[in-house]
Amino acid sequence: MNETITNLWSIPLLIVIPILTAIVVNLLYNRGRAIRAVSIASAAVLLVISLVSPYGFQWFTGQPGVTYDGTYTFNANVFSWKLSLEYYYGPLQQIMISVMSFLLLFVVAISTKSLKKNFGPYIALMFLTYLSAAAIMMVNDFYHLWIAVEIGSLLVAGLVAASGGGAAQKAALKYTFFSALSGSGLAIALALILGITGYANITDAINSVRINDLSGMYNVLYVSFAFLMLSWIYAGGLAPIHPLKSDVYRSAYPHATVMLQTQSKLTLVAIGLVLLRMFGTLPFAREAMLSISILTMVIGIVMALIQTDFRWILAYLIVSHSGLVTVGISLGTFRGIVGGLFQAVNDVIYMSLLLVCCEMVLYFGRGTSIKFSGGLAKRAPLLTVFVILGTLAASGVPPFNGFQSELILIQAALEQGLPEVAAVILMVSVSTFIALFRAIYSIFLRPGDELQQGSERFKLPGTTLMFLVALVAITLVLGIYPQLALNFLTESALKVVFVPWVP
Amino acid sequence: MDIKELKGIRGIIAAIALVIIFAGVLSSFMQLEGNVTRGISEEYNKLAYRVAPNNLASWVYDYRGFDTLIETGVIYVGAVVSVLVLGRGLVGLKGVDDEERVVAEPMDLKTETMPVLLKYFALPVVILLVSYGLLVVTGASTSGGGGFQCGVIVASAYLLSVVIYGKRSPFNLKKKTLIAFGAFGWGLYTMLGLPGYLTTNYWQYNVGADLWSWVPSFPGSVPEVLRTVFGEPFKLALELKEGVFYATSGIIPLINIGEAFNVIGAICLIFFAFIYGWSDSEEGSGK
Numbered sequence: 001m002n003e004t005i006t007n008l009w010s011i012p013l014l015i016v017i018p019i020l021t022a023i024v025v026n027l028l029y030n031r032g033r034a035i036r037a038v039s040i041a042s043a044a045v046l047l048v049i050s051l052v053s054p055y056g057f058q059w060f061t062g063q064p065g066v067t068y069d070g071t072y073t074f075n076a077n078v079f080s081w082k083l084s085l086e087y088y089y090g091p092l093q094q095i096m097i098s099v100m101s102f103l104l105l106f107v108v109a110i111s112t113k114s115l116k117k118n119f120g121p122y123i124a125l126m127f128l129t130y131l132s133a134a135a136i137m138m139v140n141d142f143y144h145l146w147i148a149v150e151i152g153s154l155l156v157a158g159l160v161a162a163s164g165g166g167a168a169q170k171a172a173l174k175y176t177f178f179s180a181l182s183g184s185g186l187a188i189a190l191a192l193i194l195g196i197t198g199y200a201n202i203t204d205a206i207n208s209v210r211i212n213d214l215s216g217m218y219n220v221l222y223v224s225f226a227f228l229m230l231s232w233i234y235a236g237g238l239a240p241i242h243p244l245k246s247d248v249y250r251s252a253y254p255h256a257t258v259m260l261q262t263q264s265k266l267t268l269v270a271i272g273l274v275l276l277r278m279f280g281t282l283p284f285a286r287e288a289m290l291s292i293s294i295l296t297m298v299i300g301i302v303m304a305l306i307q308t309d310f311r312w313i314l315a316y317l318i319v320s321h322s323g324l325v326t327v328g329i330s331l332g333t334f335r336g337i338v339g340g341l342f343q344a345v346n347d348v349i350y351m352s353l354l355l356v357c358c359e360m361v362l363y364f365g366r367g368t369s370i371k372f373s374g375g376l377a378k379r380a381p382l383l384t385v386f387v388i389l390g391t392l393a394a395s396g397v398p399p400f401n402g403f404q405s406e407l408i409l410i411q412a413a414l415e416q417g418l419p420e421v422a423a424v425i426l427m428v429s430v431s432t433f434i435a436l437f438r439a440i441y442s443i444f445l446r447p448g449d450e451l452q453q454g455s456e457r458f459k460l461p462g463t464t465l466m467f468l469v470a471l472v473a474i475t476l477v478l479g480i481y482p483q484l485a486l487n488f489l490t491e492s493a494l495k496v497v498f499v500p501w502v503p
Numbered sequence: 504m505d506i507k508e509l510k511g512i513r514g515i516i517a518a519i520a521l522v523i524i525f526a527g528v529l530s531s532f533m534q535l536e537g538n539v540t541r542g543i544s545e546e547y548n549k550l551a552y553r554v555a556p557n558n559l560a561s562w563v564y565d566y567r568g569f570d571t572l573i574e575t576g577v578i579y580v581g582a583v584v585s586v587l588v589l590g591r592g593l594v595g596l597k598g599v600d601d602e603e604r605v606v607a608e609p610m611d612l613k614t615e616t617m618p619v620l621l622k623y624f625a626l627p628v629v630i631l632l633v634s635y636g637l638l639v640v641t642g643a644s645t646s647g648g649g650g651f652q653c654g655v656i657v658a659s660a661y662l663l664s665v666v667i668y669g670k671r672s673p674f675n676l677k678k679k680t681l682i683a684f685g686a687f688g689w690g691l692y693t694m695l696g697l698p699g700y701l702t703t704n705y706w707q708y709n710v711g712a713d714l715w716s717w718v719p720s721f722p723g724s725v726p727e728v729l730r731t732v733f734g735e736p737f738k739l740a741l742e743l744k745e746g747v748f749y750a751t752s753g754i755i756p757l758i759n760i761g762e763a764f765n766v767i768g769a770i771c772l773i774f775f776a777f778i779y780g781w782s783d784s785e786e787g788s789g790k
Contacts, residue, residue, distance in 0.1 A: 007704035007722055012696065016706070019576065019693050023686045026583065060569035062705030064715055066546050074720040081543055083550075085569050116595045121583050128580060135573065147573045151580055158584035162594050169588060176584075188528065195535045198542015208542065217538065223531040253596060362599050 004077045010053035011087045011138060017042055018131035022124035029120040036112035039123050043108050047101035050094060059084035082201045087138040088503040092492035095485060096137050099345060100262050103352055104130050106467040111255045125158045126259055133263040136270045140503040142193055143200040146186040149235050153179035156260055160252045171251040175244050182234030189227035196220050206278055206501040225279040232275060236268035239295040242319045249315035254359035258352045261318045265344045268322055272329035277500035280332055289330035294424055297323030301428050304435040310358055310368035313439050320428055321347045328409050331416055337493035339408035345485055346401040346478060350393035353471040356464060357387040361443060364458040370442035377444040380458040384444045386468045391440060393475040395433035401478035554712050555644035555752035556739060564755045568707050572692055575765050579689045582769035589776045609780035614669035625667040629674055632660035643759035644752035650759035654766020661771045665778055681772040688765025695754050698729055711753025
């Protein structure tokens with residue numbers, strides 16, 4: 001595959017198709033069948049593009065790079081300062097965006113069947129959420145990263161607000177207000193980086209730091225690092241912002257949370273890698289990132305253990321497992337980064353499995369509270385099997401995918417001489433099982449509930465069943481043959497550790 | 504949040520955090536003083552004369568034009584999210600009992616109490632504002648104007664008209680029209696990237712200005728017909744004693760028209776939703 005091309009055909013399509021789909025479905029507004037057809041077709045096209053695309057760059061608007069001698073070039077292999085906004089599509093982007101495209105396809109297929117009228121704007125927001133996450137993953141530019149994070153925050157609020165209840169509105173408004181800090185943090189970091197380096201392009205900014213003598217400018221570097229980390233915390237919902245993000249995950253419909261948590265994980269990965277590339281060599285930078293990650297894991301899991309509603313439990317588990325993703329990245333070693341990236345992939349898959357099961361509980365049961373529902377296993381045995389399999393995957397039980405990534409993370413922590421971090425990761429795994437199984441017992445297995453009195457079995461809708469089967473299959477395949485995913489992740493981890501200026 | 508909540512330990516932590524942030528930012532800016540690197544901006548300035556005479560327009564809509572496309576999306580999404588919060592397009596799951604829906608009530612706008620003088624004065628102001636908006640958007644590449652500014656000016660004319668005349672406003676845009684404006688604007692901006700993409704694979708390459716075909720490593724080529732269609736209408740001559748130099752801003756003026764529609768649609772829609780509330784049975788302010 002030719003990675004030197006700067007006009008890769010697929011990158012613009014991955015951004016423009018969601019925009020045009022969003023515009024069209026918003027205009028269609030209440031024409032359910034048309035919205036369903038357009039959105040499924042678009043999501044399928046996005047999945048195909050992400051799977052078949054070669055690797056390379058897109059220099060938007062076709063501006064060249066300026067070489068050392070002042071000449072212009074369109075070759076990515078020639079050293080140059082970029083006039084264009086640069087996106088990169090490599091193996092990491094491919095696996096992340098392909099997984100997200102797959103999830104989007106099923107989420108729109110499920111939601112356009114299960115929602116009541118007037119869902120055009122809602123589906124539009126789904127596509128734009130995809131757009132923001134894809135942009136965040138591919139962009140190699142601080143300024144554009146800021147814009148993508150901004151639009152992403154707004155979209156989270158929109159998806160939550162659309163579910164219409166008072167609690168959702170409150171969560172959305174609260175999130176909008178606080179997430180403004182994320183954008184502002186990035187804006188200040190951007191201003192300082194631009195001031196000190198003169199370049200918005202991340203590669204160029206790193207090269208500028210390497211070439212120019214910045215001794216005596218550490219204050220600026222640390223403050224821009226701090227603000228970039230602030231935006232990482234806000235956009236990804238890390239501690240101490242976890243209550244806001246978990247509120248959002250809980251308040252949105254579970255199918256929407258599938259997209260929201262995917263967007264969060266991709267944002268955590270993308271900004272996390274940028275932090276490492278730009279500031280990884282600053283003393284105490286990785287330690288600061290690691291502290292936040294451990295705090296997120298611990299607080300998230302403790303909060304999950306004390307919840308009495310399946311949706312809240314999942315919301316806090318998503319937060320806690322975000323910490324697993326970032327702990328690997330924060331270790332900053334090759335194995336740690338691979339573990340973190342692999343955990344992100346695995347996490348969005350098994351959490352999606354659990355979230356779709358949760359949505360089915362909303363249909364079949366009487367809400368998701370573990371106090372007032374029970375006995376669902378008798379009426380929905382297949383759903384019970386799926387939710388148990390999802391729990392095993394999330395808890396890091398072999399042969400599911402969660403086991404492989406958590407094992408790599410534990411090894412990476414031990415290699416770094418941090419057994420206490422390995423112990424926390426292990427604790428998160430075990431506690432995840434306890435938190436989820438408590439909910440499963442109450443909702444599915446607890447005897448004596450009147451739901452058990454009926455004899456008719458609840459039937460899973462065809463699309464949902466297909467989605468659940470596919471998700472379980474992926475968790476098993478990645479658990480048995482992790483190399484399938486690791487092949488996409490190792491190159492990125494190597495670049496971050498050894499040649500951070502290369503996107 | 505009640506201000507009383509900031510007393511005690513929370514307030515102390517917030518105050519300390521603010522002081523640290525303030526000190527950090529201030530000291531950084533002080534350290535930057537005299538040490539700002541001009542970097543890539545110098546290269547942009549070198550190219551200034553070759554596209555739009557308004558260098559800012561070249562930066563915003565050409566060199567960094569894709570940034571602006573997504574920023575335009577921020578405005579569009581802002582409008583959609585605002586009306587969602589106020590009730591449009593709220594969704595519910597079939598067969599699942601929902602919480603009570605949020606319903607947006609219209610504002611209690613009493614236009615009949617407006618002084619007669621204001622009513623006579625407002626109409627010409629509205630007409631002037633709309634005209635000024637049109638002037639600003641048409642001069643996007645040659646003066647300090649553009650689609651954003653035009654959108655905001657026309658939206659302010661709409662707001663003035665609605666506040667003074669209420670539902671009898673002469674500048675009465677229905678919600679479907681506003682939604683269509685926003686969609687058309689963002690859609691037009693997006694699709695203006697297509698000619699460049701089809702000919703060079705670079706999205707939003709300015710085929711009218713066609714700055715880079717002469718570079719040997721430039722992939723693709725722009726057909727003469729596209730260069731003429733998008734370049735000729737916006738061609739400008741710079742007369743100097745050294746001679747007459749021609750430049751064209753290419754697709755920049757068209758992008759600004761899309762931008763203007765998007766901003767008019769988005770901002771007016773937000774005004775509309777706040778003033779009239781939102782219900783799916785209501786067909787716009789005119790009824």
